[in-house]
């Protein structure tokens with residue numbers, strides 16, 4: 528094994544802000560880490576960072592056995608739920624997929640399939656699940672939950688995997704009974720609101736099996752970085768001409784201004800979750816604390832930022848996009864500069880109200896990431912071999928910010944450029 532080279536960390540964040548001294552991670556005594564501080568939330572964002580309208584690449588389904596197939600078999604159609612529906616219905620029959628590490632495997636299979644179908648290898652700056660990108664972009668407003676990512680860099684592409692330690696995974700699996708029920712309400716709402724056919728009558732759409740998912744993979748661009756994102760889509764509305772994607776959400780009834788503030792805060796996550804995949808509509812089911820559906824309200828994704836503007840706890844999507852762009856640029860600069868071997872794995876740790884810290888993992892950390900599986904870093908070996916073999920045949924695709932898609936940010940439909 529090659530010994531890690533000692534380097535002096537570049538602590539600049541590209542925005543001219545001073546780096547904060549961070550608490551040490553277990554590897555930081557072996558290798559310097561670099562930090563990026565939070566943006567100010569009281570100042571308007573200094574610049575407008577364009578976000579390209581997401582364009583679909585491919586969709587796929589996971590079946591009950593959690594096998595991936597390139598089909599829309601798991602796609603569901605939106606149906607109005609019955610008034611007063613019981614969101615605890617079918618709880619005992621819930622087939623709950625065990626919590627998993629944030630592996631990219633399904634997304635990588637979809638990307639590999641796209642490359643095969645299109646016989647081309649478009650330059651991609653970042654590959655990530657949608658949930659990870661949502662966490663990155665909403666970090667400026669997150670004051671409770673921290674997160675960690677594993678990052679690799681190969682052929683100009685950054686791969687982001689959410690890092691969930693074994694102990695955290697166990698904690699998530701051992702959810703307290705009360706929390707499990709609350710979690711189930713969201714899934715039950717999906718079942719009351721969807722059917723396998725577009726013209727099905729209103730009613731229970733079938734017992735919840737969280738292994739079954741319909742996912743969509745899109746390409747988009749934040750600032751200069753081309754991003755491929757994959758994520759689950761809850762259902763579609765059959766509008767005659769084409770299917771419009773819909774995100775389903777549940778939330779407690781709003782009884783006063785405190786609830787309203789809480790809900791507006793939640794809208795930030797609802798918004799980015801849908802925005803990143805190009806989902807135009809979010810349908811929120813408001814419920815009582817013990818799971819009775821009261822009202823259903825649709826929201827147009829692109830109108831949400833305007834709805835919260837000027838409110839006491841308002842958030843500004845532009846601050847998130849600016850932060851996201853600076854985050855990606857900062858990660859790229861430091862990872863490209865500091866990478867010791869192509870198999871290097873980096874860790875980003877986000878501390879709410881503080882910022883992010885980037886560290887190169889050493890042997891123990893890398894072994895924890897691979898977890899004894901057939902992987903190079905966290906990438907499956909089959910994928911690693913595939914990209915290594917295309918490396919030589921496709922040298923032109925190494926610059927993820929170059930090329931024709933760059934021009935598209937000038938011709939975006941209004942609304943996707945906030």
Ligand code: A3P
Nearest residue numbers: 709710711712713714716759761775776777778
């Ligand atoms: P709600 O979002 O209505 O609470 P998604 O909305 O992202 O498609 O997820 C569907 C449901 O999965 C959620 O419904 C919630 O019940 C559950 N869920 C998803 N992520 C969760 C998390 N981090 N913690 C708890 N429950 C979660």
Ligand code: MG
Nearest residue numbers: 761774775776
């Ligand atoms: Mg949902």
